[in-house]
Each structure stands twice: as C-alpha cells, then as structure tokens.
Amino acid sequence: MDEENKPGPTEWNAHPVGVGPWEDEHPGEPRPTEQRYDPELLDEGDKRNVVDCYRYWTREAIVEDIDTRRHPLHIAIENFENDSNIGTVVRTANAFAVDIVHIVGRKRWNRRGAMVTDRYQHLMHHEDVSNVLEYAKAHDLTVVAVDNTPGSVPLETAELPERCLLLFGQEGPGVTHEAQTGSSMTVSIAQFGSTRSINAGVAAGIAMHAWVKLHADLRNSW
The missing domain is CATH 3.40.1280.10 (SPOUT methyltransferase, trefoil knot domain)
Known part of the structure; x- marks a missing residue:
C-alpha cells in the first residue's frame, strides 16, 4: 500500500499517522486563530481518531459541533x-x-x-x-x-x-x-x-x- 492510500490516523495505533504541525501541512497558509482550534495541536500535529474536518479542533469544539x-x-x-x-x-x-x-x-x-x-x-x-x-x-x-x-x-x-x-x-x-x-x-x-x-x-x-x-x-x- 502506498503512503497516499494508507488508512487514516487512530489514537490507539502503535504507529499513529495523522497530520503534523499546521505549518508543515499547510505551508504558506495563515495559521487559524478561531477559538475552536487547539494551539497545542496546531504546534505538534493531530494524531487523534477524528474525521478530517475536525483536525486541530479542541475536544470541546468537536462535541459542541456534534451536538448540533x-x-x-x-x-x-x-x-x-x-x-x-x-x-x-x-x-x-x-x-x-x-x-x-x-x-x-x-x-x-x-x-x-x-x-x-x-x-x-x-x-x-x-x-x-x-x-x-x-x-x-x-x-x-x-x-x-x-x-x-x-x-x-x-x-x-x-x-x-x-x-x-x-x-x-x-x-x-x-x-x-x-x-x-x-x-x-x-x-x-x-x-x-x-x-x-x-x-x-x-x-x-x-x-x-x-x-x-x-x-x-x-x-x-x-
């Protein structure tokens, strides 16, 4: 299986994948400043088992969105x-x-x-x-x-x-x-x-x- 088609990230995988720091994943794009984004995840990357649209979001923001x-x-x-x-x-x-x-x-x-x-x-x-x-x-x-x-x-x-x-x-x-x-x-x-x-x-x-x-x-x- 090539790198592009590997399964998505998980929180329990011994070799987690996912996304890296924001600047590495989105070179040249401005860093998000909305409250829903977690500064630590933006700095270090997001390896959680969440769908792509929730990448870098805080846990509270994800729950709030699902609640709607x-x-x-x-x-x-x-x-x-x-x-x-x-x-x-x-x-x-x-x-x-x-x-x-x-x-x-x-x-x-x-x-x-x-x-x-x-x-x-x-x-x-x-x-x-x-x-x-x-x-x-x-x-x-x-x-x-x-x-x-x-x-x-x-x-x-x-x-x-x-x-x-x-x-x-x-x-x-x-x-x-x-x-x-x-x-x-x-x-x-x-x-x-x-x-x-x-x-x-x-x-x-x-x-x-x-x-x-x-x-x-x-x-x-x-």
Whole structure:
C-alpha cells in the first residue's frame, strides 16, 4: 500500500499517522486563530481518531459541533458483564451521533474498548433500569427493548419511533423482566445459524443502523 492510500490516523495505533504541525501541512497558509482550534495541536500535529474536518479542533469544539446534529436516539445498556461490549456500544453510538448512552448498573468500566470515542459521546449512569424508564418518560422517549424473546417484533420490519431509547441486556439472559415490561415493544434481530445470541455490541450496532435508515438525514453523514 502506498503512503497516499494508507488508512487514516487512530489514537490507539502503535504507529499513529495523522497530520503534523499546521505549518508543515499547510505551508504558506495563515495559521487559524478561531477559538475552536487547539494551539497545542496546531504546534505538534493531530494524531487523534477524528474525521478530517475536525483536525486541530479542541475536544470541546468537536462535541459542541456534534451536538448540533445529534439524533433523538438514546441507547441503554443493562448489566453488561463484558467491558469491551460497553466500549463497542459507545464507539458505535458516537459514529451514529446518538444523543446519550445510558449505562445501567456498573459505573466503572474499561474504556479501552471505546477507542477514545467516549470523549465525544454523552454518557449517563443509572443505578437500575427503573431510573432509565423514568428518564425516558420524562423526556418523551419510547423505550424499545432489543431481545430475541417470544412475541418480539422482527427488527427488519419494525417501525422504530423517531424519539427512541433502544434498551439492550447482556448476552445470554438478555434484558431483565422489569426492562421488558417497561418497554413499549420488544424487537428481535433475525438469525439463521446455530448460535443462541448475537454479540451484544454487534446487536446494538445493527439496531442503531436500523434506526438510522428510518430517521437520519443522510445528507449530514461523512
């Protein structure tokens, strides 16, 4: 692979690429002075895992810009035992500009799986699922549980509401009885193989994308 076509920069790559100091990347161009630019990044270069339009921006400016385009979609993850699954959900939520990821139960988790995207994604912790259900009611969000249980509606044909909170449980047990009874409906992801369940992080990504196909303005995508 030639240098020009190498993959973009990441914050976790052992050999990060990205962009160097502003003067090296933009010779002869005036240095930006707008408040959204980080002087340290302009001096030293930007190796973060961000799209090109956010190069050299401060973290706060990036979050503020995403906030102008966030979707009325919330994600709740209940009692996840696997830290990496929590990180995967957060990373995917960031990619889809989800409003808030609600983490139920465990407050401390290994953020490595989020690949630093938790810096740009709004997170909220809840002691139990009843707090999440109360939050959803107060903010006019329809709660949709995602679980392969009898009576569930196939996600592939479901009409997910625009103002929506998708609720996921850990692999195996799935969502708790309280979460399921507190949801307006339960949707399931079609499976055709031998496994009893899909990885929770993967399932969350599938469900988020199903919402995006219905409600997101694709003109705002990168």
